[in-house]
Amino acid sequence: MDMIPSFSVDHTKIVPGIFESRVDVVGNDELITTFDIRMKTPNAEPAVAPAAMHTIEHVVATYLRNNDEWKDKLIYWGPMGCLTGFYIIVKGRPAASEMYPIILESFKYMSEYEGEVPGATPENCGNYLMHDLPMAKWEAKKYVDYLEKADKSLIFTYPQTERLKLDDGQNFFDS
Numbered sequence: 001m002d003m004i005p006s007f008s009v010d011h012t013k014i015v016p017g018i019f020e021s022r023v024d025v026v027g028n029d030e031l032i033t034t035f036d037i038r039m040k041t042p043n044a045e046p047a048v049a050p051a052a053m054h055t056i057e058h059v060v061a062t063y064l065r066n067n068d069e070w071k072d073k074l075i076y077w078g079p080m081g082c083l084t085g086f087y088i089i090v091k092g093r094p095a096a097s098e099m100y101p102i103i104l105e106s107f108k109y110m111s112e113y114e115g116e117v118p119g120a121t122p123e124n125c126g127n128y129l130m131h132d133l134p135m136a137k138w139e140a141k142k143y144v145d146y147l148e149k150a151d152k153s154l155i156f157t158y159p160q161t162e163r164l165k166l167d168d169g170q171n172f173f174d175s
Helices: 050-065 096-112 133-149
Strands: 017-026 030-038 074-079 085-091
Touching (some): 030 096, 050 085, 050 133, 085 096, 096 133
Antiparallel strands (some): 017 030, 030 085, 074 085
16 A cells, blocks of 8 residues: 555654645645644654543634634544644645644633533543543643744744655655
8 A cells, every 4th residue: 555645754853833744636626735733742752641632622623613714614623543633624725834823722722721521421422531621731731832932943844854755756745
């Protein structure tokens, strides 16, 4: 099988940030963009605990789907299997730097969230008991602090890595 684009980035060089992962054409030549919302340095620090990740997924998804500017642009928000961040898929092709305000805003909201986790009932969730709001808030606050202090020249572009090449020598992401 062919290697998928998200696995072709050298994960030993990824830092937390907001990265364009891929751009796809759908329908009548409409673009959708997948962003890597990387909260953790892969393989170098502990991943987000599953229950905290699940809570961040619920709260941020609810926030985004109710945000007047982004609710009609949002296609998907969900966790990475490695538990080091999330993927967000949006209509169009905004730059990673253009995603910064909504991602920062969403994680600030998460870090300050009080109350019941949205959709955390047996009727609304397939694993409603696996939530950890205090840890989700802690992880979100840590990510907010990082994004606010980070060198903006580093958090919007994947670090230079050896990416897989296609048989014709083209970069995997440019095909």
